[in-house]
Amino acid sequence: MTTSGAAAEVGERYDVVIAGAGIAGCTAAVLYARQGLRVALLEAHRDPATFKRICTHYIQPSAVPTMRRLGLDRSIEAAGGVRNGVDIWTPYGWVTDERAAVGVPEPGYNIRRSVLDPMLRELAASTPGVDLLLGHKVTDLVRTGNRVDGLRARTQDGRTVTLRATLTVGAEGRLSTVATQSGLRVKTKAHGRFGYSAHYTGVQLSTAASSQFWLDGQGMNFAFTNDGGRTVIGAMRPSGELAAFRADPEGNLLESFDRLPGRPDLSAATRVSDVIGMINYPLHRRRVTGRGVTLVGDAALVADYLWGVGCGWAFQSAEWLVDATAADLLRSRDPSPALRSYARRIRRRLGPHHTMTSDYATGRPFTALERLLWSSATVDDEVAAALGAVGARSASPLTVLKPMMVARMVRARRRAAAPVNLPPARTAVKA
Numbered sequence: 001m002t003t004s005g006a007a008a009e010v011g012e013r014y015d016v017v018i019a020g021a022g023i024a025g026c027t028a029a030v031l032y033a034r035q036g037l038r039v040a041l042l043e044a045h046r047d048p049a050t051f052k053r054i055c056t057h058y059i060q061p062s063a064v065p066t067m068r069r070l071g072l073d074r075s076i077e078a079a080g081g082v083r084n085g086v087d088i089w090t091p092y093g094w095v096t097d098e099r100a101a102v103g104v105p106e107p108g109y110n111i112r113r114s115v116l117d118p119m120l121r122e123l124a125a126s127t128p129g130v131d132l133l134l135g136h137k138v139t140d141l142v143r144t145g146n147r148v149d150g151l152r153a154r155t156q157d158g159r160t161v162t163l164r165a166t167l168t169v170g171a172e173g174r175l176s177t178v179a180t181q182s183g184l185r186v187k188t189k190a191h192g193r194f195g196y197s198a199h200y201t202g203v204q205l206s207t208a209a210s211s212q213f214w215l216d217g218q219g220m221n222f223a224f225t226n227d228g229g230r231t232v233i234g235a236m237r238p239s240g241e242l243a244a245f246r247a248d249p250e251g252n253l254l255e256s257f258d259r260l261p262g263r264p265d266l267s268a269a270t271r272v273s274d275v276i277g278m279i280n281y282p283l284h285r286r287r288v289t290g291r292g293v294t295l296v297g298d299a300a301l302v303a304d305y306l307w308g309v310g311c312g313w314a315f316q317s318a319e320w321l322v323d324a325t326a327a328d329l330l331r332s333r334d335p336s337p338a339l340r341s342y343a344r345r346i347r348r349r350l351g352p353h354h355t356m357t358s359d360y361a362t363g364r365p366f367t368a369l370e371r372l373l374w375s376s377a378t379v380d381d382e383v384a385a386a387l388g389a390v391g392a393r394s395a396s397p398l399t400v401l402k403p404m405m406v407a408r409m410v411r412a413r414r415r416a417a418a419p420v421n422l423p424p425a426r427t428a429v430k431a
Contacts, residue, residue, distance in 0.1 A: 192363025
């Protein structure tokens with residue numbers, strides 16, 4: 001593993017320099033290096049075991065092909081990662097994993113970031129062509145004219161290093177220095193909810209799915225079985241309830257499950273982490289490319305964490321970037337046209353999801369269309385499958401707006417039973 005003293009102090013040249021050794025940065029570094037490119041991967045923290053704490057630890061099914069391409073699926077399963085089928089409750093009843101999963105190619109994974117992030121850094125460090133530079137904090141960008149030509153970073157011992165590259169990638173998350181310094185246009189939207197979560201052992205889920213999700217139209221609760229016998233439980237509520245909730249975060253977190261239909265049994269639960277608050281988490285959408293610079297993961301797009309899309313989008317966006325640009329970089333061609341292709345793919349594949357989830361992040365109740373969708377999905381297998389595909393980020397939200405699907409939802413809603421309190425009986429899972 002390359003450490004903080006390994007980089008040349010002036011003029012070191014790479015094909016690609018990536019700021020941020022999280023999910024997106026490590027994925028891009030590995031895939032670029034496998035194409036034969038030379039990559040510098042910078043991480044501000046010195047400790048390779050550093051991990052992201054604010055996370056649902058839920059990886060959407062849409063990211064599984066990328067993980068398999070990396071060979072990461074085998075490592076996750078060996079580390080105890082859990083395939084993440086989910087039972088979802090709304091006031092209209094249950095949409096169970098058994099029915100919704102018909103629209104999902106295969107489940108994603110639940111795995112703690114304390115396991116996943118070091119695993120990814122180890123994969124990157126062991127990939128020929130990648131220099132993992134720990135303890136390197138990006139300070140500014142290097143420019144030649146109006147083109148980004150690399151970056152400067154400060155090491156833990158106070159030195160400044162300059163790393164030049166044909167392409168500079170910002171992958172440091174929502175507070176990306178590369179994104180800020182590049183001047184790429186950004187649209188920001190306030191979040192209308194706050195959240196608290198913690199890890200517990202001894203949680204007994206009430207259904208066979210490894211994950212449970214309750215959505216009441218204004219807030220949500222979740223219980224996600226993870227590796228190591230842990231279950232992550234969390235609650236999100238409208239911002240107006242913050243003052244009362246934060247007076248006793250753990251007590252209110254546990255109490256928020258008391259009245260939930262099919263709630264997990266927390267009577268033997270033992271907390272094994274801090275209670276983490278997500279108080280101010282604004283959403284943003286940036287222009288993802290400029291001359292010689294581009295963004296991946298949360299640096300490009302921050303969505304409502306209620307839906308657990310961040311990890312999956314980090315994997316996917318990094319893969320799309322590499323697939324779009326690697327050939328040009330190998331031939332020393334200007335990657336600008338390829339970067340525009342990458343930006344179009346981000347807009348087409350993730351834009352509708354981001355728009356939909358950002359609108360719901362205001363803290364508003366369900367719209368009439370959302371009430372129709374959730375209620376009809378409780379009784380109609382085709383609607384449930386369509387909802388499952390959208391929820392897994394394997395299909396565009398626009399698919400449920402097609403006239404034939406809306407007509408099907410209307411017919412299904414007419415025969416929907418009264419809301420039920422429990423999902424269909426199945427074998428319970430001990431987390």
